[in-house]
Structure formats: structure tokens, C-alpha cells
Amino acid sequence: MSFFGLESELILPTFQQQLVAIVFALLLLALIIFLAVRRVFAEAYSMLWLLTGLAILLLSVYPESLAPVSALTGIVEASSILFLFGIVFLLVICLFITAVVSQQKMKITKLSIRLALLENRIEGTMEQCRKST
Amino acid sequence: MSSPAEGEESILVLIPAYNEAPRIGAVVAGVRRALTRAEVVVIDDGSSDGTARQARAAGATVLSLPMNLGYGDALRTGYEYALASGAQVVVQLDADGQHDPSSITTLLDAMADRDAGVVIGCRFAGSGDYRMPMLRRIGSRLFSAILRLLTGRRFHDPTSGFQAIRRSALRFFATDNLPGDYPDADFIYFLCRSGIEVVEAPARFEPSPDGKRTLHEGLLSVFYVAKMLLSVFLTMLRPLPDRSAGAEEEE
Numbered sequence: 001m002s003f004f005g006l007e008s009e010l011i012l013p014t015f016q017q018q019l020v021a022i023v024f025a026l027l028l029l030a031l032i033i034f035l036a037v038r039r040v041f042a043e044a045y046s047m048l049w050l051l052t053g054l055a056i057l058l059l060s061v062y063p064e065s066l067a068p069v070s071a072l073t074g075i076v077e078a079s080s081i082l083f084l085f086g087i088v089f090l091l092v093i094c095l096f097i098t099a100v101v102s103q104q105k106m107k108i109t110k111l112s113i114r115l116a117l118l119e120n121r122i123e124g125t126m127e128q129c130r131k132s133t
Numbered sequence: 134m135s136s137p138a139e140g141e142e143s144i145l146v147l148i149p150a151y152n153e154a155p156r157i158g159a160v161v162a163g164v165r166r167a168l169t170r171a172e173v174v175v176i177d178d179g180s181s182d183g184t185a186r187q188a189r190a191a192g193a194t195v196l197s198l199p200m201n202l203g204y205g206d207a208l209r210t211g212y213e214y215a216l217a218s219g220a221q222v223v224v225q226l227d228a229d230g231q232h233d234p235s236s237i238t239t240l241l242d243a244m245a246d247r248d249a250g251v252v253i254g255c256r257f258a259g260s261g262d263y264r265m266p267m268l269r270r271i272g273s274r275l276f277s278a279i280l281r282l283l284t285g286r287r288f289h290d291p292t293s294g295f296q297a298i299r300r301s302a303l304r305f306f307a308t309d310n311l312p313g314d315y316p317d318a319d320f321i322y323f324l325c326r327s328g329i330e331v332v333e334a335p336a337r338f339e340p341s342p343d344g345k346r347t348l349h350e351g352l353l354s355v356f357y358v359a360k361m362l363l364s365v366f367l368t369m370l371r372p373l374p375d376r377s378a379g380a381e382e383e384e
Contacts, residue, residue: 036363037370039309047363107200114199 008071012063013078021060021082029053052089059085144171145220146237147211148193149204150228154182161191163234164226174214175228178207184228204294205313212307216300223298226254232295233337240297243334250302250329253288253321254295254336268354275358276318279365284325288333291318295336302329310374312364315357319364327374 013021032053036046059066063078075081146164150157157175164173175188179201188195196210208225215223224240226232232254240252269292276291298306305327312319324331 033367033370036367043312043360043364043367044314046367047360050363110199 006071008067009076010064010067010070010078011076017079018060018063022057025053025057025060029057056082141170142221143219144168144222144224144241145211145215145218146171146173147176147208147215147223147225148173148188148228149176149178149207149211149225150180150184150188151178151201151204151207152180152182152184153228154180154184154187156230157184157193157228158187158191160226160228160230160234161188161193163230164237165192167234167237168224171224172218172220174211176207176211178202178204203314205311205316208316209307209311209313212303212311216303216307220303221300223300223303224296225298226295229341231339231341233339236295236336237297239336240295240334243332244297244299247332248330249332250299251324251331252297253290253293253331253333254297254338255290255333256293256336256338272354272358272361276361279362280318280322280325283322283365283369286325288318288321288331290333291321293336295338305329305374308374314360318361319368322365323368326368 029050032046032049035041036043036050041049059082066078066081069081070076070078073081073084075084146168148157148160148164153160161173161175164171173193175185175193175195177185177188177195177197179198185195185197196214198207198210202210211225212223222241222244224237226234226237236254240254243249244252273290273292277288280286280288280291302324305324310320310323321331
């Protein structure tokens with residue numbers, strides 16, 4: 001097959017490999033839905049993971065759809081392309097989670113400062129009340 | 134604020150606001166004119182433009198969040214306040230002046246006449262000059278169709294944030310069931326599943342202020358629709374809340 005003027009020599013997975021990938025994708029999707037229903041993560045993150053699960057399922061069912069990527073990258077093994085996708089995805093997720101954790105830390109710091117100031121103000125008010133009575 | 138007379142229901146008006154300093158004063162004043170006996174509470178969602186100061190100057194009680202939590206979480210702060218303060222009815226409206234405070238009485242009348250737990254202000258039945266942006270109109274129709282399929286009932290304006298809520302329904306709002314960003318069709322579906330009577334009443338809407346970026350524009354609207362569809366799907370799978378929980382407190 002030829003894409004963008006480049007030839008693709010994609011080696012498709014065996015039936016056994018494909019079956020394992022489909023079962024894995026279905027289990028992953030079931031786990032994601034279970035966690036989302038139990039509100040383990042927020043809906044925006046649920047959407048990200050559901051899309052990932054669906055993408056894995058689609059690529060497992062139709063591995064030939066990787067042919068354009070194979071032509072562009074020169075990687076011939078479908079499973080290698082999936083590994084590459086997986087690693088890139090995990091790196092992006094790590095980056096994203098690092099950003100979220102950093103933001104949460106800033107928010108917790110802000111809340112802690114505000115709590116300390118409020119406690120100080122309450123104690124001051126109570127002290128004044130005690131003195132006046 | 135004037136206290137409710139004996140036998141009158143105490144009403145609390147919630148206005149979540151984020152950087153609405155130029156408009157919040159007029160909105161609070163409009164609500165106080167329309168509903169003299171209500172307490173007006175502005176939830177300042179981490180604004181940096183003096184929204185809280187303007188709201189206080191207009192006579193509102195202000196709950197200031199230390200950072201921007203989002204529309205749903207700001208509302209939840211207000212619901213918790215309303216439950217703690219013993220309000221019998223809560224009305225919520227937007228801080229940008231889109232919701233005409235003179236329609237509040239229509240919502241309250243509909244609540245009493247139809248014995249509803251929640252009344253949604255419906256812009257299509259109002260007499261204002263409001264014209265919904267196209268993307269929002271498509272989204273609204275889509276959610277309306279989904280709600281009809283799931284509940285068998287027709288909601289003309291499921292994305293409206295102009296609502297009146299009775300105390301018996303309020304305890305469903307002040308929980309994790311309320312989406313933290315934008316509770317819309319997903320939450321209406323949740324309420325219907327929980328046995329709350331949700332009805333619509335005509336309300337007057339004004340167009341969005343110029344230059345205001347909303348969720349219903351561009352790529353954000355695509356994300357919003359996808360998120361809402363997922364949220365409705367997850368609501369279908371979740372177990373129903375215990376209706377008796379918190380009922381003792383109501384009695």
C-alpha cells in the first residue's frame with residue numbers, strides 16, 4: 001500500500017495477538033467505566049481515558065488502519081507502532097499529571113495560608129470577647 | 134435584607150460570579166427590587182476585579198472562594214450555605230445580567246402551582262429579545278431530545294441556569310452528584326431519576342454581554358457536548374441516591 005507517496009510494508013498481528021489486544025482493550029474500557037461510575041476520577045479525565053480505551057479497541061480490531069503511520073515512520077510491525085503510541089501517550093499523561101499536581105500544590109498552599117489567617121483572626125476576636133466580658 | 138414574615142417561605146437568591154464587577158451591582162439591585170424579602174448571596178468564584186466589593190456595596194451577602202473553582206462548585210458553596218441558613222426556597226441566576234430578575238416571581242409561582250421541586254426558567258417561552266447562538270441552540274436541542282428519550286418528558290431549555298429549587302430538592306444539589314463544572318442536562322436527568330418534580334416556566338432572558346467567552350462557542354462547545362453526553366451515560370449507570378437520607382432534617 002502507498003500513502004503520501006510512501007510505501008507501507010505493515011506486518012499485521014496474528015489472530016492470537018489480535019485477540020489478546022481486543023480482550024485487553026475491552027477489560028480496560030470496563031475498568032474505566034467502573035471507575036468513572038464510582039466517581040474515582042472527574043468526568044473530564046474519564047473522557048480522556050474512555051477515548052484512549054476506544055482508540056486501543058479500534059486499533060486492535062482494525063490494525064490495518066496503522067498503515068499510514070507505518071508508511072510515515074518506516075516502522076513495519078503493527079505491535080511496535082502500538083508500543084510507540086503507548087509510550088508517547090504515557091509521557092503526555094505524565095506531563096499532564098505533573099501540571100495538575102503542581103496546580104493542586106499551589107491551591108493547597110493558598111488554602112493553608114488563608115486558613116491560618118482566619119484562625120488567627122478568630123482567636124483574636126475570641127480574645128477580645130473574653131477581655132470585654 | 135428584610136426577614137420573611139411569619140408563614141412566608143424564606144427565599145435565598147444565589148448568584149455565582151467570576152470577574153463580573155461591572156455588572157454584579159445592577160444584577161443584585163435588580164433582584165432586591167424584584168424580591169424585597171429575599172437574601173441575596175453572591176458567590177465570588179475567585180474574581181480578581183473587585184466583584185466581591187461591588188456585590189457587598191449593592192447589599193448582597195458575599196461568599197468569597199479563595200480561588201476559581203468553577204460554576205458548579207461555586208453553586209454548591211451557595212447550596213451548602215442555603216441548607217445551613219434554613220432557606221426554604223433557593224433561586225439561582227447568572228451574574229452577567231442575562232437572567233431578568235423580574236421573572237423570579239414567575240418561577241416561584243410555577244413552583245407553588247405545580248408543587249415542583251425544581252423550576253427551570255425557559256428562555257423560549259419568555260418575551261425577551263434573546264436569540265440563542267447557533268451552536269448553543271444545536272446543543273440545547275440535542276440535550277432536549279436525549280432527556281425526552283430518557284425521561285419521557287420534554288425540556289425546552291435544559292441548559293438554562295435560571296432555576297428555583299425547593300429545600301426538599303436542595304439536598305440533592307449539595308452533594309457530589311452535582312457536576313463541579315456545568316450542571317445541565319445530566320443533572321436534570323439525575324433529578325428526574327431521583328423522583329424530583331422538575332418543571333419549566335417562561336422567563337425573560339437578555340443576550341450575553343459583548344466579549345464574554347462562553348462554553349457554547351468554538352472548540353469548547355464540542356468538548357462541552359462530549360462531556361455532557363458522557364455525563365448523562367454515567368448518570369444512567371449510577372445507583373439512585375437514598376431518598377430518605379436527610380429527610381429527617383426536613384421534618
